[in-house]
Amino acid sequence: MPPPKHQHLKMKTMMVEDTGAFDCDICCHPLKPPIFQCNEGHALCSSCSDKLATTGKCHVCGTSTRGGYRRCRAMEHLVETAHVECLNAAHGCDAKPVYYDLASHRQVCPHAPCHCPGKGCSFVGSTKKLLDHVSRLHGWPCTIKIMMPHEVCLGDGFNFLVLDRLVVNGSGTVISTTGHFLFLLNVARQPLGRAISVFCIHPHHKKWRSSKAVKCVLTYSQSVPECKLLVRHHLQSDLCVDCTDLSNGLPHTEKRFMFVVPNSALGDKDEEAINVTVDISICNI
Ligand SMILES: [Zn+2]
Numbered sequence: 001m002p003p004p005k006h007q008h009l010k011m012k013t014m015m016v017e018d019t020g021a022f023d024c025d026i027c028c029h030p031l032k033p034p035i036f037q038c039n040e041g042h043a044l045c046s047s048c049s050d051k052l053a054t055t056g057k058c059h060v061c062g063t064s065t066r067g068g069y070r071r072c073r074a075m076e077h078l079v080e081t082a083h084v085e086c087l088n089a090a091h092g093c094d095a096k097p098v099y100y101d102l103a104s105h106r107q108v109c110p111h112a113p114c115h116c117p118g119k120g121c122s123f124v125g126s127t128k129k130l131l132d133h134v135s136r137l138h139g140w141p142c143t144i145k146i147m148m149p150h151e152v153c154l155g156d157g158f159n160f161l162v163l164d165r166l167v168v169n170g171s172g173t174v175i176s177t178t179g180h181f182l183f184l185l186n187v188a189r190q191p192l193g194r195a196i197s198v199f200c201i202h203p204h205h206k207k208w209r210s211s212k213a214v215k216c217v218l219t220y221s222q223s224v225p226e227c228k229l230l231v232r233h234h235l236q237s238d239l240c241v242d243c244t245d246l247s248n249g250l251p252h253t254e255k256r257f258m259f260v261v262p263n264s265a266l267g268d269k270d271e272e273a274i275n276v277t278v279d280i281s282i283c284n285i
């Protein structure tokens, strides 16, 4: 038995490249049910039909809409079937959202690109591909999937850290176990010590700033037996971590806090890397 007609319509999908016909003529936003029309079939979105109701005539043909605009079921069916490719298809996204949902998909698309922080490197890709790129092509150290807090060994320059299961609510309960979070710990040698700056690499960093707080506690603790005046050095800072997609390169560090481990507190001054304990948490604001 064939399915009822409305179900049959719902199941059809079509890929659309030219989406102009699916935008509201008035506000230019994608038409999304409920959609309205004049008696001649000129369609417009729900909020525009509310605003124009008082004019009493169609914005296109001028026919009377005194009885109000009517629902346009045919157009509603059409927009439900009109799918588009995600703009990040080139970066590996195979999602094909309904056209009117494209904007909301883009805000959460896991394939949205971030840039490589390498000088002169033009690589752009999802955080997953970026991680692969920085470890394979540049050979920068990457530590993956660790629970916090964790001791990491940081060499000079870029060190990448991938964290999992770190979205927690106000009472400290993990509320998301999906998705990886990519961090960059940059170690720069300065005359007096090693300065560490921390960044979260995220494609949706602008949206994140208003909804998420990324915090990091850095701890350095070292016994210094060979130094006569210093026996033990303990350093700890609570930082708010900046999120970036690195599209403008590394954020300037001059105005930001840097965690500086003084040379005089390093156990062996010639050692290449230093051990720092990192405790990162991501909270919903
Ligand atoms: Zn509109």
Ligand SMILES: [Zn+2]
Pocket (backbone or CB within 6 Å): 038, 039, 040, 041, 042, 058, 059, 060, 061, 062, 063
């Ligand atoms: Zn009309």
Ligand SMILES: [Zn+2]
Pocket (backbone or CB within 6 Å): 086, 087, 088, 089, 093, 094, 095, 105, 106, 109, 110, 111, 112
């Ligand atoms: Zn996508």
Ligand SMILES: [Zn+2]
Pocket (backbone or CB within 6 Å): 116, 117, 118, 121, 122, 123, 133, 134, 137, 138
């Ligand atoms: Zn690169």
